[in-house]
Amino acid sequence: MSKHFVPIVARNDETQEFELQEDALRSVLLSSEVGDKPVCVVAVAGAFKTGKNVLVDFLVQYCNHKGSPNWLDEVPRPPPKWEIDEVPGIYISKQPFLLAKSTGEESMATCSYKLIQLRENSTSLLALALLASSVTVYNLMIDISDKNLEDLHISSRYAVLAGSWNHGRPAFQVRTRLTCSKIVGGD
Numbered sequence: 001m002s003k004h005f006v007p008i009v010a011r012n013d014e015t016q017e018f019e020l021q022e023d024a025l026r027s028v029l030l031s032s033e034v035g036d037k038p039v040c041v042v043a044v045a046g047a048f049k050t051g052k053n054v055l056v057d058f059l060v061q062y063c064n065h066k067g068s069p070n071w072l073d074e075v076p077r078p079p080p081k082w083e084i085d086e087v088p089g090i091y092i093s094k095q096p097f098l099l100a101k102s103t104g105e106e107s108m109a110t111c112s113y114k115l116i117q118l119r120e121n122s123t124s125l126l127a128l129a130l131l132a133s134s135v136t137v138y139n140l141m142i143d144i145s146d147k148n149l150e151d152l153h154i155s156s157r158y159a160v161l162a163g164s165w166n167h168g169r170p171a172f173q174v175r176t177r178l179t180c181s182k183i184v185g186g187d
Contacts, residue, residue, distance in 0.1 A: 063097035
């Protein structure tokens, strides 16, 4: 994995089921750096080898430069390196980033990272990412397939259903979905 990220949902080697890693989640979100500041969790989701690392690297660069308008022109810090290509589960950055909201209030942002390894678990992991994040980027390498649309539909319905269990109170976060797909051909 990476020394910069910790698993918050990982596969149990014995049962092959995914389990919440509460201690890892607490270590980031209950740290003294975060305190009682609002938190924005950005999830990057997608299948194996679809460019999630590249997108996460850009998000980390942006956060490291605290949203500077010229962040792409500045000397980049080396991105976190992953020791293996396949990272099943949901990972979150150990280091939260302190950013200013448009109101001037400080908030914490953390980049969470998800890679789906097993087809039968992809919808469940995507639903968990939708529930746990403020913004979810569903990254695709090629055109959107029927399977991608099915995963988005089922996981979105699951997230809405889970949110409805809140007894009419607003959800604890506002969710935004962004689907990125490489543009192939055309002008």
